[in-house]
Structures are given as structure tokens and as C-alpha cells.
Amino acid sequence: DAKTTQPNSMESNEEEPVHLPCNHSTISGTDYIHWYRQLPSQGPEYVIHGLTSNVNNRMASLAIAEDRKSSTLILHRATLRDAAVYYCILRSFGANSKLTFGKGITLSVRP
Amino acid sequence: DTGVSQNPRHKITKRGQNVTFRCDPISEHNRLYWYRQTLGQGPEFLTYFQNEAQLEKSRLLSDRFSAERPKGSFSTLEIQRTEQGDSAMYLCASSSDSATGELFFGEGSRLTVL
Numbered sequence: 001d002a003k004t005t006q007p008n009s010m011e012s013n014e015e016e017p018v019h020l021p022c023n024h025s026t027i028s029g030t031d032y033i034h035w036y037r038q039l040p041s042q043g044p045e046y047v048i049h050g051l052t053s054n055v056n057n058r059m060a061s062l063a064i065a066e067d068r069k070s071s072t073l074i075l076h077r078a079t080l081r082d083a084a085v086y087y088c089i090l091r092s093f094g095a096n097s098k099l100t101f102g103k104g105i106t107l108s109v110r111p
Numbered sequence: 112d113t114g115v116s117q118n119p120r121h122k123i124t125k126r127g128q129n130v131t132f133r134c135d136p137i138s139e140h141n142r143l144y145w146y147r148q149t150l151g152q153g154p155e156f157l158t159y160f161q162n163e164a165q166l167e168k169s170r171l172l173s174d175r176f177s178a179e180r181p182k183g184s185f186s187t188l189e190i191q192r193t194e195q196g197d198s199a200m201y202l203c204a205s206s207s208d209s210a211t212g213e214l215f216f217g218e219g220s221r222l223t224v225l
Contacts (some may be wrong), residue, residue: 032211042203043216044113044154085155086180091211098167099214101153 004088008104010090012078013110020073020105022088027068031090034099035062035073039084044101047073047086115217117203122194123223131189132220136205143186144214145178147171148203154202160186193224 002044003018005023012018015098035047048062050071055062061074075082091097116135136143136206142160157176158169162183172178173191180186189195192199200221204214 034213035212041218043204043218045212045216046213047191049213085153093211096157098156099154101146102155103151103153 003048004036004102006086006102009106009108011083011108011110012075014080015077017077018025018042018075018078018082018107018109020086020107021070022072022087023070024088024090025069027090028092030093032093033062033068033071034089034091035060035086035103036089036099037060037082037086038104040079044087078107078109080109080111083107115203115205115215117201117217117220117221118220119172120170121221123224123225125185125225126195127192129189129191130193130222131187132201133221134186134188134203134205134217136203137186137215139207140205140215141183141208142206142212143180144204145186145188146204147197148200148202148219159189169225194223195224198224199222 007085011059034049036044048060050062063072065084084108085104087101089099116131143160145157148154152201156169158171158178162179163180175191178188202219204216206212206214
């Protein structure tokens with residue numbers, strides 16, 4: 001599986017935007033970029049995914065670089081509930097594709 | 112539907128004992144995954160089912176581990192002769208057949224081996 005690189009941690013202030021970066025320089029043409037997050041004492045939950053174009057949903061936005069070697073998860077207004085570990089994952093398009101998690105980035109939100 | 116359900120939520124056992132975890136996926140989901148997570152690490156893939164067929168197993172899944180999904184619905188993960196290194200959170204997830212379908216995770220079963 002192609003690998004992603006994320007900073008270990010990031011801090012933000014409540015109600016401010018947060019940009020979580022991810023590098024994936026070895027991404028292949030059939031890899032989708034997925035983001036999951038894991039709140040304390042819970043299983044991971046899906047946030048967003050994309051292939052080439054930027055994507056928006058009710059939780060976040062995903063900005064994908066033109067060469068697809070990096071992406072940024074954008075939380076438009078951080079809340080205390082957004083404090084979690086965020087995982088950037090490349091998932092190959094295929095019937096049996098699984099998610100391979102790294103260590104993720106730990107986001108702390110200051111009140 | 113209440114999502115993916117895992118039981119028990121917590122299990123404390125002595126080294127050498129066998130333990131079994133159960134996962135009930137979202138009812139219409141054909142795919143079921145097991146992961147293991149230790150403190151400070153991301154979840155590690157263990158195995159994957161498409162309906163009742165076990166299609167992939169990680170090298171992490173030693174011969175003491177066995178997973179089944181007998182009728183393509185719920186799944187069990189059994190660990191025989193537990194070791195202290197088996198202490199972890201065991202996570203189950205399910206998804207639809209879509210190649211990019213999101214995985215829905217349960218809250219996990221935490222195993223402590225004394």
C-alpha cells in the first residue's frame with residue numbers, strides 16, 4: 001500500500017478553521033484519499049474521501065493538490081468535539097481493498 | 112439500525128485462556144473487517160470477509176487466532192492460549208460492496224491479558 005505522512009500533532013482554537021496536511025508522494029492513479037477520525041474511546045469514523053477534485057460534506061472539506069501528492073483536510077470551525085486522531089489513508093480502488101491506518105495526527109482544540 | 116455492535120466491550124482474562132469476541136455488522140453490509148489497536152497506534156488490519164468467505168488474512172493473525180462468519184451475518188474472533196501481547200482493542204467494521212464504501216466501525220472490545 002502507498003504510504004501517507006502526517007505530522008504527529010496539531011493544536012487549534014475553538015471556532016477557528018483547522019487545516020490538517022497529508023503527504024502521499026507515491027500515490028497511484030487508482031488510489032482514493034480517505035480521511036477517518038477516532039474520538040477518544042471510540043472506533044474510527046469516516047470523514048471524507050476524494051480522488052482528484054476537492055470535496056465537501058457536512059463534516060469537512062478535502063483539498064487535493066493538482067499532482068495528488070498531498071491533500072489537506074479542512075475543518076471550517078473547530079469545536080471541542082473535533083479533538084481526535086485524524087487518519088489520512090490511501091485506499092486502492094478494488095473489490096477487496098482494505099484500509100491501512102498509520103499513526104494519524106492528534107488534533108487538540110483549545111476552548 | 113444501531114450500527115456495528117461488538118460484545119463483550121471489555122474482557123479480562125488470564126494468560127493461556129481462550130477468548131471469543133462477537134461482531135454484529137450493519138444488516139445490509141456484505142463486508143466485515145477485524146482490526147486490532149494498541150495504545151498510541153492506529154488500527155492494524157487482521158482479516159476481512161465478503162459474506163461468509165474469508166478473503167484476506169494479515170500475517171499478524173497467528174495460528175492462535177481464528178475468525179468466522181458462518182452465515183454471512185455476525186462474525187466471531189477467537190484467540191486461543193492468550194498471551195500478554197494480545198492485550199489490545201479489537202475493532203470490527205462493516206461496509207457495503209462499493210469499492211470505495213466507507214467502513215463503519217464498532218466501539219471495540221478491549222482485551223486485557225493478565
